[in-house]
Amino acid sequence: MPNLQPYADPNYFIYLLLALVPLSIGLYFGKRFVTYEILVSLAFIFLIFDEGHYVNQGVALIIYSIWQFLLVWGYISYRKKANASWVFYLATALSILPIFLVRLAGAGLFHAQLSMLGFLGISYLTFRSVGMIIETRDGAAHDFHPIMFLRFMLFMPTLSSGPIDRYTRFAKDAAVAPEREKYIDLLGKAVKNLFLGFVYKFILSYYFGQIIYPYFQGMAMSDAHHGMVLSWWLIPVAYSYGMYLFFDFAGYSLFALAISYIMGIESPINFNKPYGAKNIKEFWNRWHMSLSFWFRDFVFMRFVFLFLKKKWIKNRNTVSTLAYFVNMLVMGFWHGLTWYYILYGFMHGAALAGNDAWIRFKRKHKGRIPHNKWTEGFAVVLTFHFVMLTFLVFCGFLDTFWFHR
């Protein structure tokens, strides 16, 4: 049995696209072959987990899916009758529990036992189910449809790393076949995304990630071996990693979207020229968008509303500053329980809060601070370099550089 990691090499695309041909023809003629779609999805998920150390992950995925299925089902059933806050918080906590335990394992606690729970894609599946629970609390999702729930949770193109969709949006697409005009547009976008993805992932990401980044790491490490606390080489390490991360993840996202489109599902886009952002807030509207919007809606906004409603803090600005830190720190923790992910979250929280303060300051002193294309250009450059600095922290190389020489 072959083992096929998602989008890992050109063969994967050949197999997957061939398997999707019948589905695509059906969609073109206005029919959605749901059973076939489910079978193809399950087959390709199976092929991720069918060999070696992946088998254990496959088992973990099954257990995880059952757990989330029961939780969401239970909460939706409950929500029809009542709406107590503690039940909502309990359901959310239980939904987050698996990834929390896996992150503990990542940090070295009960590693042998807890890491058994982990599998490729767990962090993204968590967003899907937690999102459903929150939407249910807010009254957006009504009935529990077991099959639709599983199609959503285990949507194969975006299983391993997103983009993170929302249940209500997904269910609307997945219930029907798109209009023919619309579907042809989607196919056009799919082809464009696939080929752009090939350039990003197999050429640029390879070049930055496998050739340039390791080279600069090596140069920096040789300074480390000479006992230096800092090295000029850390600068190109940061930039090469930043370029690698963008092309790798954006390339992957393009693939995931292309396959979604072919399956007639318009998953949300993930990247929109992030390195051209004029400030850090705009950066997060362009970088890993499905994640940052998820956090905006389900962490930031809820935090702000809760604090204002309960009047724990009166000053709106203080609340939003606090919310930025909470938001980005949670994101940092979600990445993993290491000092560098958390510091990364903290840096972005601080930058978002600082950015807001700057905008308030500008508004107060209207007319006295110049605003033209030069200052905008400066802002883009500044934002880019700041982001690269945070990626130097994020990539974890500093941990090796300082603590594992």
Place this chain on the structure above:
Amino acid sequence: MSNKKKLWQIFGPVLAAFALLAFVFLLPFSLTHFSQKSLKESSVSFSSQLVKGEAVKNAAFADKKVNYVPFFGSSELSRIDSLHPSVLAENYHRDYQPFMLGKAGSDSLVHFLNMQEMQKTLKTKKAVYVVSPQWFTKTGSDGGFDLFYSPLQVVDWMLNLGQNKPTKTDQFVASKVLDKGSVKNSPYYSRLLKQVAAGDKLTSAELSTLRLKHRILSRQDALFTRFEKTSNYKNRVLKAAKPLPEHYSESALDRLGYDEGKKNTSNNDFHIKNSFYTTRVMAEKKALKGAQKDYDYTQSVEYAYFQSVLDNFAKNHTDVMFVITPVNQRWAKYTGLNNTMYQESVAKIKYQLQSQGFNNIADLSRDGGEDYFMQDTIHVGWRGWLALDQYLNPFLSGPTEKTNYQINNRFLSKDWQNLKPSTDNLADFK
């Protein structure tokens, strides 16, 4: 616009792209031509790309104008000075020209795979194989494996095997290559190698797939190896040949080696080339004192890797000369490298060679104390190269001898790998 037209606009370019790809990869004619100049440059490029690929090797060893002879080795190959084999061959118009395969990190396992891409060459040409005792560390020195590995090597190896039953050597190498990261991550190659390691024949269906793979990978190799351009020949070999006298005279060249050596090793007492000393030794000098006193080259998996190379030479009846390199004695004294141990490992290597009929051996291992014999810590230079030339020139300029090798698979065994050599137990090992 009609829907049909829209679909054409979307998928037309895709079809065109695939047609172009098929054209490039599958058409039977060659897309590559290597000029004499670029082959000369390749012969001293020391690029890992050469070890990985087959296009340049095929072109060089089939070249009708220049008789390129493969020199398998590692870091020592790139120590170019006036008496380096490539320089002497160039300057004295020898009827051979060394073609260097290897750089730091290419040990016998690397060369076993490297050779799979050039079996025909090994059948028709002589070869030189430079053995560094430094490879023979306990777990082998194959940290550089990934740098030199390419799937094309495995495909060639499998195609060479055909439907024959894998030999003990094939099984051994397959089991070792399976452990390497670059192979482990590829389900296709690890499945094939598992099969070979288990001693199972390849099926004809597998061989057809392999032939298709070969077509694609070798085309890829031919298209992309040429991107690595070096100018060592122009900038280093031809420059190093300038001071050489017009006619070859061993004594005149020895004097030249002495003078060049002296001039270039003036900043230290170890007779290490100045540039090497400042960049590689000076900063760590203190830490290196006595640092090698526990080094042991006598017990190593590398002996079995070495055996796999010997087996391959024997299979192809290659007339091959082995070179065993010395270490810089002045430096070894400083680092505490045990000379007795070194000589024991050399004896073990030589026993492995001679008992199987490999009798062309240039053993330089005792000469590392001679003045300007070494270019740096473990690499020969100047007078060392000249001493080697006394072996190489007669061998490579003379006629090809019929070989008579008797391979003994016991040299693959753990018993041999772990044998602590002494004069008695070597002769007893059968």
